[in-house]
Amino acid sequence: MTGALEARLGVRRGAFELDAELVLAPGTVLAVVGRNGAGKSTALATLAGITPLSGGRIVLDGVLLDDGGRGFEPPERRPVGLVLQQPALFPHLTVLDNVAFGLRAAGAGRADAREQAQHALEDQGLGDFTDRRPSQVSGGQAARIALVRALVRRPALLLLDEPLAAIDAELRPALRASIRGVLDSFPGSAIVVTHDVADAEALADEVVVLDSGRVLQRGPLAGLRAEPADPVVTRLLAGAGQDGGSGG
Template identity: 50%
Template sequence: MTLYADLRVARGSFDLEVDLAIAPGEVVALLGPNGAGKSTALRTIAGLLPLDTGRIALDDETWDVPPRTFLAPEHRPIGVVFQDYLLFNHLSCLENVAFGLRARGVDKHTARTEAARWLETVGLTSYARTRPRALSGGQAQRVALARALATSPDVLLLDEPLAALDAGTTLHVRAELGQHLTRFPGRTLLVTHDPLDAMVLADRLVIIENGRVVQSGTPTDIARHPRTDYVAQLVGLNLYRGTANGTTVTLPTGGTITLAEPAQGPVHVAFPPTAVSLYPTPPTGSPRNTWPATVTSLEQHAHTVRITLDATPTGPPTLLADITPAALADLHPTPGHPLHATLKATEVTTYPV
């Protein structure tokens, strides 16, 4: 059974118009900036927020079709893991996991037995009698996941499930969560703003901005062919739109980018910041893309430094370059500092707008 969600919600000046379909065993990540409508979409599927128009259904089982049908949240076969987990602090981990089963009418003994089995599955058997306040962030996340899965839901909703974890814990918990999702036979919607969570955990990405879907596809397709500036920033690429005529792409600002392979008409142009080289003086040789540029900002990125430059009027208005700390020491760039940027034409990817 496939989950179909044609979501139409208006809240003040904000309108959400998103179509989703999630097949059994599939993990779909809903990705977008703050305020894009991710949590609104999740809340409508959960039944915490009614649709204004549209339809939510699990195959032929209708959950929400205004104004005739609305299935209350407690009657929807869903499991939810919220960003802050929402564990009951007055209950033990065992009773937290058993809660959903008890709410569905399962007797106490059976619910506790099933809860114990799920605590064993997530590696927390020894914490059965522990209260949530004594758990680490990673342990609390696993209890919340066990509680969501214990009811054997048809749909699992994950709302920023790793956002509350510290960086040292996230890597381990993300890997554990991925293993559980691989075994889960139902449909999973993962709401996140973290591209790494989406790329690692999801089979398919749906990216929304301002309440609308701007791109969807596999993680590989999204990473290789971003179609908005936001998506390009997520996957760490320089992205421009221009008009190709042979091996030259003319940008709206008047600058040009030279290609290795000819193209024609409106195109996206993309290349990684690592493909950009920086020099204090014009480089020797004949790089096919060489632009005088001005440094506008610097930012430390793990083992590299990302420099933002303005290469107008001959090149792109905003250009990202990643350099090593050693190169930074040689260049001594500061905002306003002039440099020369080069880009190999063979590093440039183009695809139709």
């Protein structure tokens, strides 16, 4: 099991300030819920190395990734996978070469990378799509391919930004179950950012409620429901099962 995360995320951007502590045990899944502008996506961006910290630190499996200063590891050197809300599959590459991309970047030869990518896609029941272009697969398939693409690199920490927000409501339960299956066999830890409590319920061991850049409450979902620390928590958790709105 990998993915022990100890992070204090400090970011200042104009009037917005993120100051949140995130701690994950190896192999666990944390859901980060909050309203639009709560700082969820910014938190993911700092963990992935897209946005440098202005304060605090990120330590993953004992390795310092960012200390708000010189100790900044760029995204390509972090064992961190990121799946964006829009899967951002490379449109000029086939599905197979999209999945092989991370392996090639890590130095694998073309044939070797393609073979591993082929196996990874087949494991997820996506073996029929290898030769297609991203424009020729559905939104749900694209989301699953993006997940496979991030996982072939064997990251210690997987970040999912609103993985279901761009998917049609009637297709969400199936995709949610599919993501659940992937996370169950994933040895690292994961953070799922979502505005939909149904995602948190299905995917996560623990929930962090973020509001205005700060952690309002954290714990298992049942505990938060039983004893919400703030009216915002109550309101966010009441949205369970209702799919709507867009992430932020």
